[in-house]
Amino acid sequence: MVEQVPPATKRYPLTSLLGDLGVLPFVLLAGLMVQAALSGLGWYSAVLFGLSAAQGFMAYSAVILSFLAGALWERSRLAQSDGPTGQARALILLSNLVALVAWSCLLLFSVAPNIMILTICLLALSYISLLWVERSSQAFSSTRALFGGSYESMRLRITLIVVSGHLLVAAVMVAELA
Template sequence: MPDQVHLEKKRYSLTAMLGDAGSLPFIMLAGLMVFAHLNGAGLESVSLAGLYPAHVFIAYSAVILTFLGGALWERSRRAESGGSSDLAKAMIVLSNFVALTAWACLLLATVGATMMIFAVCLLAGGFLSLLWADVMTESRYFTLKLLSSSYGLMRVRITSLVVLLHILVAALMFLELNV
């Protein structure tokens, strides 16, 4: 049994490390946009390998959101084997909806500045909806059991950071519209 506990801690450490590393591009891209805004030159004055940082932010966000949505498939399998077929079906539908929304956000980002802001807001909503789905599916009775686990606390921490960065990026883009 102690070996199982050690294995779980080791696996969590890898999960936590990858989760934290996955948040770094969000932080760096938002930081680059804050720098451009504070510099007074505007968001379009900076680039990342020749790309507009807001486009890179949206593309990265869409990929990560789709990845997290795919993780619901495993949870749905567990829910179905636990006797919750309705919950499993809802999770599969949500997973597909989130992936299609992320793809739509990539397309919206090509339309114009206002649609880019809308895309950033939709992506933030997607991250919140997947966190909500994790909390709801952790227990058949919708308790906050997830929030008492180390994985759950990591999910809340990273999702909160990512959503706040989405709000920051959307606000910076909005401020630039009104300049």
């Protein structure tokens, strides 16, 4: 059974704050890449603290995606009161698969930088898939019980911003190929 958190503990505002702050690197790095592309230097010239903005974007994305996969694992575990069900097992396996996809994206980029567009799109698709699975599972019910209904809108809003950043970065990369 999911432990109910009294409203007085106000756990959601911290979750919301951390979620919102977690979006900032996506926005900053995507913005740097767009600015570099518009300046005529090319998106690949964008750097932050001497590091490639594209590499930073993909590495940060993979880390956050892995974090969300781990959170899904934990929520699926907590949602089960009578032992593991088929859905709980599937969610745990899926969370591992998503974490491995994120790791693979890092390897793809470091092995073959010319497939960065594929890597960015794969990461974006993984965020969408994770949100869809989360919302259609019992794990989401346990999260709603823990944080309240506003978690749902926060999670959707943040995912839309993150996926939009991925699509913007992919579009900038494709535009320079033409």
